[in-house]
Amino acid sequence: MQSLKIMLLSSAFNGLTQRAWLDLRQLGHAPSVVLFTDEASVCRQIEASAADLVICPFLKDRVPQQLWSNPERPVVIIHPGIVGDRGASALDWAITQQVRRWGVTALQAVEEMDAGPIWSTCEFDMPADVRKSELYNGLVSDAAISCIRDVVEKFARGFVPTPLDYTQPDVAGRLQPNMKQADRTFSWYDCARFIKRSIDAADGQPGVLASLAGGQYYLYDAHLDARRGTPGEILAVQDDAVLVAAGDHSLWLGSLKRKALPGEETFKLPARHVLAGQLADVPVLDGSLANQGFDEMAYQPIRYRETGHVGELTFEFYNGAMSTEQCQRLVAALRWAKARDTQVLLVRGGRGSFSNGVHLNVIQAAEVPGLEAWANIQAIDDVCRELLTARQLVVSGLTGSAGAGGVMLALAADIVFARAGVVLNPHYKTMGLYGSEYWTYSLPRAVGSEVAHKLVEECLPISALQARHWGMVQDIGPRCPRAFGLWLLQQASDALTDERYALHRARKSNMNLAQIERCRENELAQMRLDMVENRQQFAEKCRNFVFKRKTCQTPQRLQAPWALAPRATLVD
Known part of the structure; x- marks a missing residue:
């Protein structure tokens, strides 16, 4: 296959974008990266380059019309959902609803978000009790790389993507709203597995907002435990985690983020650090190797x-x-x-x-x-x-x-x-x-x-x-x-x-x-x-x-020479 000039447009040079960049180079192509800073800068960089194809492995921003309306240079979105699925909370809903099959779809950017014609799709069986970050960095990342390879091969041979058609029986996905905290809410009287699934579906970002120890915190990094107590009570501390009783059993919470006051910024920290002043009377368990046997299911x-x-x-x-x-x-x-x-x-x-x-x-x-x-x-x-x-x-x-x-x-x-x-x-x-x-x-x-x-x-x-x-x-x-x-x-x-x-x-x-x-x-x-x-x-x-400050510009080390040169001087 002829080497292609492929632009990776991404909100961050995250793990998936890095894998895509490495994989395309391994296949003999010349990927370059543009991080989405502002619409004008992104359009200027891509339009000034001689990119054959734009692929968006991880894009939180809407693709500018100036880019997606160019018929000669498709912009392909890598969406973490099955064909027909649309919306920014694809994985959150998939975990919450305990779907059996999920996948990744490569679709062309159009005016309506996630509604463009289909270039490629790759499905997989959903594992049980998987947290969002683990799913994204594992099966979703693998499926995304498969789709990206497929898109590049199809583009090289002049493939025309297939319009999204909800009347087809194999199109199972649907438009899903952005998941809000109201969709994630739970009671500590709910069963521990339900609570864990809610936290797993929000892992990484945004976390699940809940009341704990008299305050409001976003919860992360949940692990099941068989111990019991009054729902919502902190039963124990081990290493950095706190054990909280639920309706039937309990959960370890490894990380928390305090809900910010107006004008304030907070960030994730180990749970014991966040609740430090409220754990004086809580039993501390010994997590040393000498005092516990190997148990893959335990915290x-x-x-x-x-x-x-x-x-x-x-x-x-x-x-x-x-x-x-x-x-x-x-x-x-x-x-x-x-x-x-x-x-x-x-x-x-x-x-x-x-x-x-x-x-x-x-x-x-x-x-x-x-x-x-x-x-x-x-x-x-x-x-x-x-x-x-x-x-x-x-x-x-x-x-x-x-x-x-x-x-x-x-x-x-x-x-x-x-x-x-x-x-x-x-x-x-x-x-x-x-x-x-x-x-x-x-x-x-x-x-x-x-x-x-x-x-x-x-x-x-x-x-x-x-x-x-x-x-x-x-x-x-x-x-x-x-x-x-x-x-x-x-x-x-x-x-x-x-x-x-x-x-x-x-x-x-x-x-x-x-x-x-x-x-x-x-x-x-x-x-x-x-x-x-x-x-x-x-x-x-x-x-x-x-504090996750957005980058001001794409580092030069991520830009291929062809993407930096003036368009008029470029030759194939």
């Missing part, structure tokens, strides 16, 4: 089990953010696991992101954000040191995407495996940080100094395939999370004898601990300048991230 942000000579430690922190306290708990868990009589220590993520490094929301909420950031970076460094100094052969499993220090945390292991389709962002610069987590040791060790410099300076995402090519990842497993878990455990079990990893085993025995600690010291000296003294505007960038 266990850090859990451990052994299979033969492999100890498997899973950590699952909401949105991949790791606060100072979470890092300290993980350090304690790793020390406990390292003392076990095992030969391999497998460290893996859970359902969401593997890790994205320090917890920017907790940092922003601190009395002195710079000092909290400084404590946080030292705590996550301690996690990496536990991996680097383990007696066991350490294997990390990238179950989800990772960014910044989360990538470097994985690289602190001796062997790294990744789930197909994960995206890695091995850089810090866009947040105004030099970086730590022993990256100046682990990244060059994996890819060499030249590639390491390129990765941290270019600030671009890389695919699992690229990571394997460069040596950051040793192998890639199945995309299905459950299948990947089984595959990962088998790979970890075989790693002691597999000849493919002989070099990694030998490298471990020749590790220079003094050199490793010098790397940490040098990194932290730079990070102190960034975090405490704000050398590169980390404070402002952190604030903009936490």
Whole structure:
């Protein structure tokens, strides 16, 4: 197929847009990105380019008429719903209504939102008890990539999209209103599963507004529990979560956002932090590995089990953010696991992101954000040191995407495996940080100094395939999370004898601990300048991230050369 100039118009360079950008490049095309800032700027950038096709993987804004009315250059929307589904709350309604089948549809932008002719569709079976972010980053993202590939192939051969026709029996979707808080409301006397489904359907954004502990909060990150109590009562605290009684059983709530007063802005934080002043008489449960057995159904942000000579430690922190306290708990868990009589220590993520490094929301909420950031970076460094100094052969499993220090945390292991389709962002610069987590040791060790410099300076995402090519990842497993878990455990079990990893085993025995600690010291000296003294505007960038400030312009690193050149000078 001829290489196409494809413009990705998106509200943010989010996980799906990054996957689309990487996938199109892998297929030999030349994607460029335009972030939706304002209508005039977007139109000017796209009209001035020589784009063959515009695809919108994640667009909250309406496509300007100037763009969709051009018959020579279609604008294709990637909508997270089945054919005929319309509206901005597609996934919210699908989870709430417990549909059995769902999908993604690629449709051409027209005046009426989501009503354009169909380019492609891809359906899947809806899993039970899935939260919106997990669904979006998993099955929806996979279906979207399938649709995007199909659209590009069809465009290349002159395909004419099919008009949406509600009289056809296979068009099951319908126009759905935007879901409001009134549609999400529940009573604490409702059953726990119903409440959890309401929270799952609003996961990420906007959360479910409810009364709790005498205040109004948006709820996130719900987990079922069998304990009982007076509905609405907080029964216990464990790690960052609070346990709230429902009509039959109870739920753990991991994150909350206080309802803002007029003129005020609030943001998500660990539930225990938000309710700190109201938990004095609430029992605190011990979540340490030494005092709880492995239970996949229970609320266990850090859990451990052994299979033969492999100890498997899973950590699952909401949105991949790791606060100072979470890092300290993980350090304690790793020390406990390292003392076990095992030969391999497998460290893996859970359902969401593997890790994205320090917890920017907790940092922003601190009395002195710079000092909290400084404590946080030292705590996550301690996690990496536990991996680097383990007696066991350490294997990390990238179950989800990772960014910044989360990538470097994985690289602190001796062997790294990744789930197909994960995206890695091995850089810090866009947040105004030099970086730590022993990256100046682990990244060059994996890819060499030249590639390491390129990765941290270019600030671009890389695919699992690229990571394997460069040596950051040793192998890639199945995309299905459950299948990947089984595959990962088998790979970890075989790693002691597999000849493919002989070099990694030998490298471990020749590790220079003094050199490793010098790397940490040098990194932290730079990070102190960034975090405490704000050398590169980390404070402002952190604030903009936490409060979700819209970007002013598309970064040049995301724009292909053809999209930057004046139209008159472009040649095919």
